Amino acid sequence: MELVSKRAFLQMVSPLIQFKRFRGKINIQRPRLPHFEKAKYLAFTKPWFINPKKDKSQVELCKGFGEKLFEKDKENPFQEIIAQELRRWLTTSRLVVFYHHNPMNAEDEFKAYVMFKKQKMHFKKYGKRTLEMAVGGTPYETILDLYVSHNMTVFSPEPEIKKMLNITKKFPQLVLLAGILEGKLVSKNDLVKYSMIPSLQMAQAGLVQTINSVGSQLVSNLNSHQNTLVSHLSERAKQLEEDK
Template sequence: MALYVKKATCEALTPLLTFKRFRGKINVQRPQVPHFDKAKYLALTKPWFLSKTKGKTPLELCTKDAIPSYKLKEDAEDMFQKIIAQEVNKWFHTSKLIGLCHVNPMPREQQFNAFKAFKLANMHFRQYGKKTLEMAIKGTKYETVLDFYVSRNMLIFSPEPEIKQMLKILKKFPAVVLMAGIYENRLVSKDDLQYYSTIPSLEVAQAGLVQTLNAAGSQLVSNLNAHQTTLVSHLEGRAKQLEEEK
């Protein structure tokens, strides 16, 4: 009897449990209708919102008065964006060559290589938002650039008019399409930029002009001294001939 009591009090009895789902799978898409009391409390506690656009025609919804009050208000003027706009305005007024480009989707690595190539050529490959660009150049002589700034656009700023160098770099990146440019404060097309790239620079043209003028002066001096030089050579030859006869 003592052994039986000890066994019964010291050992935990594990009940035999069998889990069984009622009527197979639970229907999630078409759940069972709840009980009346439960359905009543669910209906009372169901959240509801009053729509300000309910019962209005599409024409009425297009007016400004029909816009709900929960819409975001107009963003306040961002001081950082103002600083960026001042920087863009400075680039426009100090650059002798500006390229207006459209950028097709390209890998991030290729985009970094484009930034690097222009940086090594002392050019700046920049991307700005439409609002920032409007703050920078609206009301200035560069306002026409906003017509080209529609989708994914990039700007190339060059402190020197290195058109040939810019076109050479753009050939390596077909995703960057040159649309137009600003050369010496004039808006020019892509064809004009390609034509200007074939024209030598001002330094090369000046060197060629100086060489031409020097050549003309040297030719004139040689032509003026030609008869005297010929006479002197003939006299020297006759003198040598007379010396030989003696």
């Protein structure tokens, strides 16, 4: 009875629906022109604005850029402290050497710093702006021409030129440009020549040795005739004894 009642009524069958766009995909690159009425409303509602650069010359357009380009740097108290430190190093160091700094990894740069530090030399890097603040209006203003690209500076309380050159040979990334020796600006060739001159202690030792050699040579020269005469007399005495 139950089976008959179920078959007596119609059953709803849900069809399988698959949506598909008419005539394939939409062409995004070359879209189809809209209908005339739609195109009219789109043109009417299209936003518009006035170009602020319209009817302006090239000078007026570049005016803001020029003002920012030549704007003076703001005062930096920390940079002033570094400039004072740099000025102090220049005035107290007997030897100051300037290098052109080629690309160099951090490990080699640290090795160079340690090697200079062992010789009581200070390996420093300063920007040109800091250098201008330090040497502006001083006799050291000439060194600004050396700071064109990346540079390194070495300050030494003693003029140990030979030690400085030996360390420089180990790092080809450091190109020696010039230096300040005893307050005088010297070139690279002059530094090489000065390195061949012995130190003051060696010069003093050589002078003492020369003076001592002159004295001993004088004494030997004064005694040479007497010694020669004594030797001749002793030989003549031997000859006379043999004749007897």
